[in-house]
Amino acid sequence: MAAGLFLPPNKRKRSSPYTIAEEDRILQLIFMTKTDNALRGNAVWQDFEKTNRFPNRTWQSLKERFIKHIVPRILEDRFQTPLWVRKMILVGWTRSAQNSRPTNITKSWEELLQIAEEAGVTFQSDDEECITLSKDCKQGYEEIVQEKKHRYIVMHIKDEYEISVEYVGARNEDYNEFLADLQLAGAKECRYGLFDWEDATDIAGTSTDTGNIHKLFLMLWCPNTAASETRNMYKRSMNILKENFKDVKDYIEATNISEAHFSVIKAKLQENSASKGTEVEAPIEIIDDDSMAVEDV
Numbered sequence: 001m002a003a004g005l006f007l008p009p010n011k012r013k014r015s016s017p018y019t020i021a022e023e024d025r026i027l028q029l030i031f032m033t034k035t036d037n038a039l040r041g042n043a044v045w046q047d048f049e050k051t052n053r054f055p056n057r058t059w060q061s062l063k064e065r066f067i068k069h070i071v072p073r074i075l076e077d078r079f080q081t082p083l084w085v086r087k088m089i090l091v092g093w094t095r096s097a098q099n100s101r102p103t104n105i106t107k108s109w110e111e112l113l114q115i116a117e118e119a120g121v122t123f124q125s126d127d128e129e130c131i132t133l134s135k136d137c138k139q140g141y142e143e144i145v146q147e148k149k150h151r152y153i154v155m156h157i158k159d160e161y162e163i164s165v166e167y168v169g170a171r172n173e174d175y176n177e178f179l180a181d182l183q184l185a186g187a188k189e190c191r192y193g194l195f196d197w198e199d200a201t202d203i204a205g206t207s208t209d210t211g212n213i214h215k216l217f218l219m220l221w222c223p224n225t226a227a228s229e230t231r232n233m234y235k236r237s238m239n240i241l242k243e244n245f246k247d248v249k250d251y252i253e254a255t256n257i258s259e260a261h262f263s264v265i266k267a268k269l270q271e272n273s274a275s276k277g278t279e280v281e282a283p284i285e286i287i288d289d290d291s292m293a294v295e296d297v
Contacts, residue, residue, distance in 0.1 A: 016056075018065055018069070020078060020079065020080070021080075022054065022057075022065075023065070023069070023070050023079065024079055024080045024081050025053055025054070026048070026054075026062060026065065026066055026070065027070065027074075027079065027081040027085065027086060027089060028081055028085075029048055029051070029053065030066075030089055031081075031085050031088065031089060033047075039063075039066065039092075039093060042059070042063070045059040045060070045062050045063040046059045048062055049062065071090070071093060074086050074089065074090050075087070075090070083132075084132040084162050087132065131157060131162060131163060131233075131237045131240060132162050132163070132240075133162070133163050133240055133241070133244050134158075134162050134163060134164040134165070136164060136165040137153070137155055137163055137164065137165055137241075137244075138244065140153040140165050140168060140194070141153070141194065141244070141245055144194065144196050144216070145216070145247050148171065148196070149171065150168050150169055150170065150171060150196070151169040151170060151171050151172070151173045151174070151178070151195070151196055152168075152169040152173070152178045152181075152193060152194060152195040152196065153165050153167070153168050153169070153193070153194050154166050154167040154168075154169075154178070154181045154182055154191055154192070154193050155191065155192040155193070155194070155241075156185065156189070156190075156191055156192070157233060157234065157237060163192070163237065163240060163241065166181075166185075166191070167181040167184070169181065175195065175197075175262050175265070176262070178193060178195050179257075179260055179262075181193075182219070182221040182260075183221070183223075187223055187225040187226075188223075188225055188226050188227060188230070189223075189226060189230070190220070190221060190222045190223070190226050190230055190231060190233075190234040191221045191234075192218065192219070192220060192221070192234070192238070192241060193218070193219040193221060194216065194217075194218050194219075194241075194245065194248070195216070195217055195219065196215075196216055197215045197216070197217055197265075197266075197269055198215070215250065215269055216245075216247055216248045216249075216250070217248065217250040217251070217252055217265070217269060218238075218241055218242070218245060218248045218250070218251050218252070219251075219252045219253070219254060219260070219265075220234060220235065220238055220251070220252070220253045220254070221254055221260065222234055222235065222253060222254070222255055223255055223256065224255050224256060235253075238251070249272070250268070250269055250272050252265060252268060
């Protein structure tokens with residue numbers, strides 16, 4: 001046997017430690033390929049190795065790194081991958097652990113579930129989504145409530161994972177423009193709208209001397225022409241906005257243009273208004289012109 005064929009254990013070449021960038025690359029590849037439910041097998045990791053995105057890493061090494069090191073720390077701030085993406089990967093991983101859990105998993109289903117719940121991850125049934133609220137939604141809400149910077153924001157569910165701002169209405173824009181923006185995506189799409197309503201009438205409908213009645217409302221635009229799957233997703237996710245938009249007390253659902261007409265909304269808000277704690281501002285003109293109403297789509 002040739003000398004030097006086998007090296008002593010302390011002389012064997014060791015692979016270099018994983019970097020945070022490599023771990024982020026693993027997470028991003030999982031998300032882009034939508035393979036979170038297949039991570040317990042080998043085929044997906046063999047495919048990852050073939051991408052050549054992990055030089056000198058075997059598929060066995062990638063899988064072991066994910067299971068033993070990334071999963072237990074997946075919700076920590078050390079990663080650059082967005083938190084909502086990591087939450088989705090964790091949801092898929094833990095769901096697959098319910099029925100089959102290989103012996104090499106370092107965290108049990110119960111332990112992972114506890115980690116996720118402590119971090120605010122909501123686990124839902126298979127026909128529901130795990131949807132988060134983006135930073136721009138929270139910022140838009142604060143800019144309306146505290147700074148009176150916008151008249152409204154229109155939001156949509158982006159990629160079925162995140163509620164995000166789609167349109168922002170300037171402070172001088174009116175309800176008709178808000179209604180138009182809700183429908184810009186087409187007759188088969190639902191939207192959320194947060195509108196800062198104000199009018200120079202009090203609860204009883206009489207004029208005030210101090211200024212406009214100020215009130216926020218959240219609308220779910222859910223046309224009958226949208227697919228039932230889309231409608232159900234938006235209806236279920238409405239609670240996310242209710243939980244985060246604490247100053248909003250009025251919620252309105254409209255399935256067609258007649259239900260969203262200015263006069264209908266105004267009547268509902270006046271009916272629901274409370275006599276105490278109402279803010280007032282200098283009067284502005286609110287357009288209530290049927291000729292400007294957006295046609296049903």
